[in-house]
Amino acid sequence: GAGVSQSPSNKVTEKGKDVELRCDPISGHTALYWYRQRLGQGLEFLIYFQGNSAPDKSGLPSDRFSAERTGESVSTLTIQRTQQEDSAVYLCASSLRTTSYNEQFFGPGTRLTVL
Amino acid sequence: GENVEQHPSTLSVQEGDSAVIKCTYSDSASNYFPWYKQELGKGPQLIIDIRSNVGEKKDQRIAVTLNKTAKHFSLHITETQPEDSAVYFCAASIVGAGSYQLTFGKGTKLSVIP
Secondary structure, three states, X not given: OOOOEEEOOEEEEOXXXXXXXXXXXXXXXXXXXXXXXXXXXXXXXXXXXXXXXXXXXXXXXXXXXXXXXOOOOOEEEEEOOOOHHHOEEEEXXXXXXXXXXXXXXXXXXXXXXXX | OOOEEEEOOEEEEXXXXXXXXXXXXXXXXXXXXXXXXXXXXXXXXEEEEEXXXXXXXXXXXXXXXXXXXXXXXXXXXXXXXXXXXXEEEEEEEOOOOOOOOOEEOOOEEEEEEO
């Protein structure tokens, strides 16, 4: 079946502009995660959505970052007033959250370059 | 919060040899330890995972071991092949509480030399 999809695959923007990144999770997956991957680094957790529960925003690096998710479908990550240090690959993952298993399926990512 | 350390950062092996990647974690409450493989331009893909109630798990040429007392876990790849070349990430999570977020190591770039 279809995996996690993300768009755009690449985004080049100028410093100070806002950007919006999109994630389409696997159908039926209740949990959705956003991670950031800087060049040569591991993945950093940004935000987590689970059903209609309040999202866990503990990983968002600043108030310029925000994310929304409608129900158990599409999510958008918005970065306002982008800075050069925001350049990274932004990865989305979804999972069937259960108490015993949590395989997260990742999308291909959006490579963001802030000039 | 959880901290995961991963070593080595790069690893080169001859085709057919074994590769071992090691990780340590800090939070004794972590109970789920997946390993992801990331190929160039792609998202990470789960290759094997282990839960804290077992010490070892094997799937064909890959195996993972977990030492809860020492808080470390390792990935073993035997009979390496060129297609094993990729970046490998270990991660730790607490399943059953909170957001189940994964805390990742910084990755190991594995190169298998034909």
